[in-house]
Amino acid sequence: MYDYDSGINMASDGRVLSITNNIFSNRADNTVNDIYMEGATSSSNSTVDNCVFYNSGDIRISWNGSQYTSLAAFQSATGKGGGSISADPLFTNATDNNFTLSVGSPAIDSGVVSAAYQTFFDRYGIDIQEDIAGTTRPLGGVWDIGAYESGGIDSTPAAFSFTDVTGATLSTVTTSDNVTVTGIDNTTTLTLTGTGCEYSINGAAFATADDNVTLNDNVALRVTSSASHNTAVSCVLNIGGVTDTWSVTTLAAVADPQTPRFRGSSMSGGWR
Numbered sequence: 001m002y003d004y005d006s007g008i009n010m011a012s013d014g015r016v017l018s019i020t021n022n023i024f025s026n027r028a029d030n031t032v033n034d035i036y037m038e039g040a041t042s043s044s045n046s047t048v049d050n051c052v053f054y055n056s057g058d059i060r061i062s063w064n065g066s067q068y069t070s071l072a073a074f075q076s077a078t079g080k081g082g083g084s085i086s087a088d089p090l091f092t093n094a095t096d097n098n099f100t101l102s103v104g105s106p107a108i109d110s111g112v113v114s115a116a117y118q119t120f121f122d123r124y125g126i127d128i129q130e131d132i133a134g135t136t137r138p139l140g141g142v143w144d145i146g147a148y149e150s151g152g153i154d155s156t157p158a159a160f161s162f163t164d165v166t167g168a169t170l171s172t173v174t175t176s177d178n179v180t181v182t183g184i185d186n187t188t189t190l191t192l193t194g195t196g197c198e199y200s201i202n203g204a205a206f207a208t209a210d211d212n213v214t215l216n217d218n219v220a221l222r223v224t225s226s227a228s229h230n231t232a233v234s235c236v237l238n239i240g241g242v243t244d245t246w247s248v249t250t251l252a253a254v255a256d257p258q259t260p261r262f263r264g265s266s267m268s269g270g271w272r
Helices: 040-045 071-078 115-124
Strands: 008-010 018-020 023-025 035-037 047-049 052-054 061-063 066-068 091-093 098-101 165-168 173-175 188-193 198-201 211-213 218-224 232-239 242-250
Touching: 018 115, 061 071, 066 071, 188 198, 198 211, 218 232
Parallel strands: 008 035, 018 047, 023 052, 035 061, 165 242
Antiparallel strands: 061 066, 091 098, 173 218, 188 211, 188 232, 198 218, 232 242
């Protein structure tokens, strides 16, 4: 759930809910609840498991007449909420309605198999163990929390290669050609190693800290060449686990000219 006025509400007693693998994020109204459960029977028999809560204000859960504004307090008082997390789910781009999970999301591999799936299959003969995009769950052995199973998202790019530089002038700032990130449909990580190495994404300022890239981003590298002749300086770029080493090698030293040597008679008489 995202940008909602009020979350899951059970305003009458006697019904039982299994609230599992849900994300509650960016509630629009900080005076209402993420979960509202009324009545002793419903509260006693309903479950909350492996959910992610993330709001600008406090978590708000009303459970059998008691109000909880922290996940820890709710878990301690009710014994519910096992496996749940209070953290940013790291949607890829929620403002553009892209609720897939970015690299590093705490919702990845934090879900659990709900008994409701097997009950539905037994009753109707239909397997609903898939995400909203139709991807079978789980991928990678562990369920993700939320509408999308991240194992169905490709964050490993196609191989890329920079053109190495040879014959570079000594102690000169050298910039590589661009490589384009392809073969992914989600953000993925970028790291760069090597003394003095810097990178630029899509022509932005050069940087050194780890970052993320997306499909069709262009990446260039920059480094200062060695102060010695015929010496290489190398930078290793890692994008989503795929690496390439770019090297800049300085020109070879020019041999010192030889002083002419003469053999034979003295030259005191001049040239003959």
